[in-house]
Amino acid sequence: MTRLEVRLDAIREMPLAELRSEWQAQVKSSAPNISVKLLRLGLAWKIQEKALGGLSRDAKRELSEDPRLAVTTGSSRQLTSGTRLVRDWHGQGHSVTVLEEGFVYDGQHWSSLTAIARHITGAKWSGPRFFGLTGAS
Template identity: 45%
Template sequence: MSRLQEQLDALASLSPVQLREKWNCIEGSTPPSVPPSLLRRLVAQRLQERRHGSLPARVTRELARVAKDGPGADPVHPRLELTPGTRLVREWNGLTISVEVLEEGFSWADRTWGSLSEIARHVTGAHWSGPRFFGLTSNV
């Protein structure tokens, strides 16, 4: 049995006072005012985070958003701010697409476009997310 597993198993037998002391030892702060059953889970989480690392910041933000807005809310995708003058370059089927970001819209093929998605649809002939087509978002 691993040292972590032994620590996790030992939490079940700790009194509320011992749990608060364990929290203080791990976190160096006063434990949150929660029932012992929840504090036990929080201490277990901290022990596991020390061993395996914590959740990525993106996951933590999404969990916080769901806790605030509820599970049925649409996920929030942060918008990337593109400054005018930025050039986006993408190769598609041997064609190099070079788009310049304008104050209002995008310049490509001697024309001003309202969105990157319009350009992506024109280039590919299919419905594409413009930011994804130009590599500005993850594929997640």
């Protein structure tokens, strides 16, 4: 068995605390709040990427050309259904729940965060920026 295979086998048996520690060592950031299965898959990918190299230049180009396959960068965050976004605006708390298609705010369905931000503020705002999902503050 190769050293890589040994490391990958070890991931299968690691408890959550060890997985989070290994993630910190490999990725140099805190482990995301995801299922143990996804954490194992992510770690396996990172270990293999370091040992064998990442995606080829052609594969990266192909992914970037097909919007259905686009790889997101660290500059934006992917929102999953059920996520709750909370923002205080002029002393009043506002809570938005992410759905598969759109958002729920104040008991109503909205198609975009920007529409919600404009409703709350009465001004033109980027919804992702208003809710702290981009690097700008």
